[in-house]
Amino acid sequence: MTAGVGRYAFAAAPLAAAALWGGMYVVSKWGFAMIPPVTLGFLRVGLGAGTLALVVTSRGESPPSRGEWPTFVGLGGWVTLTVAAQFLGTELTNASQGSLLTVSTPVFTVILGAAVLGERVTARKASGMALAGVGTAVVLAGRHDPASVAADNLLGVGLLLVASAAWAGYTVWGLGAVRRHGALRAATYSSLAATPLLGLLAAGELWYLGRSPATLPVTAESTLAVLYLGVASTAAAWYLWYKGLEYVSAGTVAVFFFAQPVVGVTLGAAVLGESLGPGFLAGGGLMAAGIWVVSRERAEPGGEPSGDRTD
Template sequence: MSGFRRYAFAFGPLAAAALWGGMYVVSKWSFTFVPPATMGFLRVALGGLALWLGVRLTGRRTGIDRADWPAFVGLGGWVALTIATQFLGTELTNASQGSLLTVLTPVFAVALGASVLGERVTRPKAGGIVIAAVGTVIIIAGQYDLTTIAAGNAAGVGLLVVASFAWAGYTVWGVSVVRKYSALTAATYSTIAATPMLAVLAAVELAVLGRGIASIPVTAESIFATAYLGLAATAAAWYLWYKGLEFVSAGTVAVFFFLQPVVGISLGALLLGERIDPGFVVGSLVVVGGVWLVSRERADDTDHQQHGNDHQKRNDTNQ
């Protein structure tokens, strides 16, 4: 792997983290005019449409084997579970509790990567994850009152934990699909598969609330929220997230999730003039150090693994 491509995978997950930086605030705000499950459906439906148009415009031929369609449907199930539990959990919790997503998702992804895919969890990788997690806690402690994590709605916290696990599942079980086809194909058809699942949940939600689809207001605010969540936080971010899986392990890609609060708070300071305290600076440096340690260690391991694969291919050819 060349010096550039050795770390090029980082741009995808890093960009995805940037797009997710303001997602909690936008989604929480959007629930004042669109119910959570319904907004989840609108988000994924718009994102799936945008990704499908991307496939068509790039002229990419999918050529998906019929035997692989269940894998795409399975990924769609992970997506639907993630969105439903994340949005409902966000509605029921506060900002500090919402930070559980950031801390737990990489941990779940590394554990699943090791148990499901047999990915190695070396000491540098484990150490980098711990360092990045500590940095994230420092950042969150400076922004929120951590005592409120134990307060409030326990069901909402439980839903956020499930959402963290589900996104880790989407990441880990997406590895084989991404590497057989492409990041764009995997993101597109898994999102499309999730759309009818979330449509059912949205219909149930609206029925329980005694509302119809016509009750959803069409305003500048609702259009902006749906567009941001559907086009930026879904279509673009999910493709970029999966793009990282084309190069390295699921556990390595997941570590970039720790950068989400760093990017989100930085954007808030840059665009909204929000205050940044010293704890944010210290925590950000700690997070970046942990992510760098993991990405460097796995880049080295990827080189060794690739050399081993090439050697095996040569042996198979000679035989």
């Protein structure tokens, strides 16, 4: 690997995570027609946690010690808040609201990274984030009506903002766990810790709706939705997101989140034949430029990776 390629190799992991998340909004909305949102979130995280646990077990790694579990339980709390708020908010909002509000996650991450980890918000990082944010907004404005973001369903909008802030918390407070335990173990045990918490919320949701687990449909469509959400957008994507944290700061990884809605728009055009909109190329170029600017800033006060992680 050349020095130039190696310098930016870390970007492949969070970019791949963003690509996997690109289709999540459509799949989850599709899944809500069959499975209530919190219950679908529980199935998603439970399947994702099980998949990651199989990988960890196959590697012959020992489980966390009693002293390590509080860290993973804390991260599991962030996961629970993220998934519950995200899926409830997604059910209550429309495509424009979901797509536009998701780009608030990098902003929350940079703010928390500075406040909690002492990461410097340099001029390069601020300008790159702004450039990527503008580019993503241009892409989405060509597809959705920005004026509808706060229309009617303020509860859904608020829940999506809570989900964005909670994912920023999972990213920032997870950095220490990633650097100590590696991306795979951190993603695995935080997901496992979140599963029973989401299970309790799902049980409450089904009780409130007067439904039982036996009434949930087991069809090809529902199975495919759960498989995509659990294996692709949870097990694979969460590991890849945390993998980026092994090499760079939380604020640097955060900029790749801007790619998520752009990937979603691209997939909509490729799979569903939807129009990309007149600003897609210009907005996509601005987003890519912003990500490139931030990715050039590798060294951060938030802590350098130890370099001995292999997962």
